[in-house]
Structure formats: structure tokens, C-alpha cells
């Protein structure tokens with residue numbers, strides 16, 4: 661039976677945890693709404709086979725590589741996106757404009773419909789190494805306004821009684837979401853970094 665490594669998703673992964681990920685051993689996180697969602701068989705980190713994970717910026721890839729010790733070719737899936745899909749995507753998440761480059765997008769691989777960084781109790785990455793689009797989900801930032809995208813599978817959305825309560829459940833805040841959205845735009849070259 662494979663060993664189970666317990667990690668706290670709010671801290672950087674230890675050497676032992678990184679080694680476990682490289683060896684394909686399961687890592688378990690403490691209880692969280694995301695962990696409960698995964699345990700119930702739902703969640704934003706799983707989908708039908710053939711649907712891909714969140715699109716990545718190059719900086720996302722570097723942060724994941726540093727946190728896990730994996731090279732990007734182990735966790736990135738490159739695929740073609742047609743103009744219609746790109747347009748729909750940019751309408752849903754305006755700050756993702758620029759993530760499709762010459763008709764291609766680099767996404768987190770989901771070999772069997774499950775993100776390969778997902779464990780039985782949630783994401784194995786420390787919070788600050790998660791892709792920006794994962795950290796923003798299920799929120800959409802438009803200027804200063806914050807909305808929640810249709811996210812029927814998200815247990816946190818089902819349990820929350822408003823945007824503030826949802827942000828608390830997901831250990832974030834409106835201020836942090838606006839900052840993350842700005843970071844996403846910077847990493848996609850839509851605006852220059854603040855000095």
C-alpha cells in the first residue's frame with residue numbers, strides 16, 4: 661500500500677512531500693471545503709476526460725515546478741483552441757485575454773479528468789503556487805466588481821450565503837482577488853507591473 665503524506669496546503673511543500681509527488685504517491689491535505697468537495701466526488705479540479713485543466717501562464721508553470729520539483733513537460737498539456745472557444749473564454753474571464761497564443765493554450769494536464777496535482781483531499785500545491793486561475797475560481801473580477809461565475813459543482817458556492825462568505829470559505833478576500841486578477845493581467849502582458 662502506498663504511503664500517505666499529510667501536508668498543510670497553506671505552507672510550502674517539504675522535501676519529502678515533493679519527493680512523494682515525483683513518485684506519484686498520494687498527498688493528503690487537512691480538511692477544507694475543497695477537500696470535502698473532492699471527497700464528495702465533485703469539484704472544479706475534476707471534469708469529464710478530454711476536458712483540460714486551468715490554462716497556465718509561464719509564471720504559473722515556474723511556480724508549480726519550484727513547488728513540486730516536476731518539469732513543466734510532466735504537468736503541462738498544450739492544445740489548440742479555435743476562435744469561437746477563445747472568444748467565449750475571454751467573455752467569461754476577461755483577464756484571461758492573452759492566454760491563447762497563436763491558437764494554442766497551455767493547460768494543467770488532467771490525464772483521467774482529474775488534475776494530476778489533485779489528491780483525495782484537495783490540491784497538493786501550497787496556496788501561493790496554485791495557478792492564478794485556480795486561485796481566482798469561481799470569482800470573476802471586472803474592474804472593481806466581483807461576481808461569481810456559474811459554478812454548480814462548487815461546494816463552497818452551494819454553502820456560502822454571499823460573496824464575502826464565499827471568499828472567507830476559500831481563504832481569500834476581495835482585495836486579494838483584485839490583486840490576483842491584476843497579477844494575471846501582468847503575467848499575460850496586458851499591463852505593465854506596478855513599480
Ligand code: SF4
Nearest residue numbers: 705775777778783794
Ligand atoms: S492545481 Fe490544484 S486547484 Fe488547480 S485544478 Fe489542480 S488540484 Fe485543482
